[in-house]
Amino acid sequence: MKKKTVKEEQSARSAEGTGMTKCKVERAIGGNVLSIETGKVARQASGAALVRYGDTVVLGTVVTAEPRPGIDFFPLTVDYREKMSAAGKFPGGFFKREGRPTLKEVLTSRLIDRPMRPLFPDGFRDEVQIQIMVLAADLQNDPDVVGLVSAAAAMAVAPIPFNGPFAGVRVGRVDGKFIINPTVAQLEYSDLDAVVAGHAEAVTMIEVGCRELSEKEVAEAIEFAHENGVKPICEMLKELERRAGQPKVWEPPVKDTAFIEEIRGKVLDExxxxxxxxxxxxxxxxxxxxxxxxxAAYCPEGVLQPAHTPEEVKGIISGIEERLVRDMILTENKRPDGRPLDALRPITCEVGWLPRVHGSALFTRGETQAMVTCTLGTSRDEQIIDDLVEEYSKKFMLHYNF
Structure with missing residues (x-):
């Protein structure tokens, strides 16, 4: 059978009314089968994947748009949402409708953002929005890492430049044995709760909570998660991309090396x-x-069409500044303010400095200050958390504001 060209493949997909080919890959990961399917739902998205682990099902989608004029950063948005209907529950309170993102949803969005943001190519400025929605939850397999895989799968099939694939798993340890994607019940007895994400060659993000484990044990857990979770899922995503991936259509901007070196010579010492x-x-x-x-030197006022834009010049200086700070720390052992790495700024602590409040403190380190207040209450002040897995009360609340 003659193999289709990229143009013929795109035409065939267009005739079907979707930019994605139907494809499904499965593999045993941890204690369940991980299933990744694309081309079934959300066909108008740039990329979409339906991921199932146990009876937990998460939909990950990605859409992209042309960059805004003059933008000098990569506008990536990751939004993770848990619908109460996924667990057969009504939202608590007077309003029986999903509201603003919960703390769990915000933290999971960040959990997914961190390992994937560095994998986009330098100079890519297109608008990218990744939406992860929990459709079904079995209350045993936490949907956060399943959502991470769904985002990775959506990126694998999307026509967006990306140095992936990447993946992530949770690792626990029960009775001295590591477990990939432990259940909620197993985590009750686990002395480790870590999320490890990365690509096939390296780990790019870890989030670890444990009960007095040694550095060696934590390092072994990270290696175990990478070898037995991250790598196998990356292999699945490579297969998915090979069978259903769309051609990457972005071309990186051409860098003016001579102009960069010219600016470097002028600003580096300053x-x-x-x-x-x-x-x-x-x-x-x-x-x-x-x-x-x-x-001002390269983009003088009054010149309608200068050879270089202010955004271009600022971007080059920013890259030079970033490299300078890195070199100062690694080669000269100096912080950005000139301090050696082992020098501390002056530290002062003051307590009880506010009247009436139950507790107060003012912490100062150099030019950084933190003002803290503490309020004590009774069991009637506990916060009821309406969580996807279970409803529970929260006795300690930490609010952090800039």
């Missing part, structure tokens, strides 16, 4: 001097002056 200033505000002002001086 940035190094500015970065050695101890005071934070004075240091930031000095760095800002370098940016403004350089932009």
């Amino acid at each position: 940035l190094r001097t500015a970065k050695a200033i101890p005071g934070k505000q004075e240091r930031n002002d000095a760095v800002k002056a370098v940016y403004e001086k350089t932009v």
Whole structure:
């Protein structure tokens, strides 16, 4: 049978009314079969995948749009949502409708964002939104890592440049034995609860909670998760991409190497001097002056079409500044304010400095300050958490604000 060309494949998909080919891959991961399916739902998305683990089902989708004019950062949005209907429950409270994201949903969104954001190519500025929705929950397999895999699968089949695939699993330890994707019941007896994510060659993100384990044991758990969870899932995603992936259509911008080196020669010494200033505000002002001086030189006012845009010049200086700070830390053992790595800023602590409140403290380290207040209550002040898995009360609440 003659193999279709990329153009013929795209035409066939267009005739079907979808940009995705139906495809399903399965493999035993941990104690259950992990199933990844694409082309069945959300066919108008750039990429979509339905992932099932046990009786937990999560839909991951990704859409993209043209970059906004003048944007100088990568606008990636990751949104993870748990619907109460997935567990056959009504939302608690007076309003029987899903509301704002819960703390679990916000933290899971960040959990998924962290390992994948560095894998997008440098210079990519398209709008990208990843939506993960829990459709069914068996109350034993936490949908957060299943959602991570669904996002990775959606990216694998989407026509978006991405240095993947990547994957993630949870690892626990019961009776001294590591377990991939332990159930909620197993986590009750586990002395380790870690999420490990990365690609086939390396780990890119870990989130660990444990009960007094040694560094060696934690390192062994990370290696176990990578070898027995991350790598096998990456192999599944490579197969999925081979069978159902869409061609990547983005071309990286051409870098003007000569112009970059020209700017480097002009700003490197000035940035190094500015970065050695101890005071934070004075240091930031000095760095800002370098940016403004350089932009004014290459993008003078009154010139309608300068050879280089202010965004381009600022982007080059930002890259030079980032590399300078990294080199100062790794090769010169100096922090951005000129301090050696083993030097501490002056620290002061003051308690009971506010009247009336139950407890208060003011912590100062250099130019960084933290003001803390504490309020004591009774069991009537407990917060009832309406969670997907179970409803529980929260006795300790930590609110962190900038």
